[in-house]
Amino acid sequence: MSNNWKIYEQAFKEGLNINESIDLETFKYRDYSWDSVAHMILISMLEDAFNIQLETDDVIDFNSYVKGKEILLKYGVTIER
């Protein structure tokens, strides 16, 4: 597992306070604990970890675990296993 992948997974688990058993690949905004408050915590964790600053439109579009990887790629952050 790559370091970026570990950081990405960790941010989801810590930021959204989710347990190990949830399938992140299908995880979407509004699922379980992913509300607007948790969303901003997740975004700030990712920005800190990868030293980037997401555009507001990307913060809004970041609506799933899979979509998030696509958005981070725009900022030069590759999330691969």
Added chain:
Amino acid sequence: MGRNVIITGTSSGIGKSILEEFSKEKDITIIAHARKPSPQFELLLKNLNRENENLIIPVYFDLINAEHLTGQINNVLKAYKKIDVLVNNAGMIQPNSSFLMTSLDTIKESFQINFFSQVLLTQLVARSMIRNRIGNIVNIASIAAFDVTTAQFEYVTSKAAIVAMTMKLAIELAPFGIRCNAVAPGLIKTKMLENMEKELKNNLCHQAALNRLGMPEEISKLVYFLASKDSSFINGQTIRVDGGRGVI
């Protein structure tokens, strides 16, 4: 480590007074916004830096230009990872005219400067505050938001939007440890008053129980208080500083 503070519209009037008030704080770093560089503004910053041995950094952008604002503030946020306080002070008032004699473009311009630029700035800065789970936002509204006869349509409505924004942000940002309050100045002795008709100015002055104009420092001291720990249980409020006009 000292606080990092962003204040908009600091070259004159209430904003200049707010800058002077904050600059008295030890170890503070102030990002002082102005629309464009000027010898007077640069001299002001130089003098404040010398008097207080603090760091005051100018940042220039026109609030009408959202792209420029975003670029400049993103540069600030890259340089300063922690922003403790945002004071949304900058604003404008158009020459007086009635609603039916005001073009939509004029109304849009007022809203861009008095409201939308502050929305955008707050969105950008609040994200930095969220990261640190602490922050303080102080907006400068106006008594015109409540006493609608005191100014023209676009000023009254844009300042009313600031009051509503203050309440809404207080709720939405509270989970992140961010407070949001506003100050609603009455008639304050600044350059902005020059655009007001003399008769209206005199009438408004007499309508305050204290029967005088307010001074910029009578606003800035409250702004400083609202941005400090001393006001830690005040949130979502717009506080009038109007010499008692509101109680008459």
